[in-house]
Amino acid sequence: MLGLFNTSSKEYKDINALECAAMMENEQPVLLDIRSPQEKADGDIEGSILINLFDPNFATEIDKLDRKKTYIVFCRSGNRSKTACSLMAQKGFDNLYNLQGGIFGWNRLQTQQ
Secondary structure, three states: OOOHOOOOOOOOOOEEEHEEEEEEHHOOOOOOEOOOHHOOOOOOOOOEEEEEEEHHHHHHHHHHHOOOOEEEEOOOOOOOHHHHHHHHHHHOOEEEEEEHHHHHHHHHHHHHO
């Protein structure tokens, strides 16, 4: 588990909430929520799947995902999702996007529309 946080790879792209919304309209990305179940209850992006970064089985659950799909990874503010993206890149995922600002950024966009 300690090695999980020693990731230095940046084989993903940071995107903002507007870019995320555009990708959701034009593509079929998997929305990966890496927050805790309690945090998910505070707000969500419809259609997202939850795999808690701090769950001891996080790496095992990530291994079950299709590496050929496109993933938009998000957390509360966009920091933990960077860690998750780096880990996923090390595991052979190629199409990774980190939602900058996390659910906070997403919610700001939704209130502006």
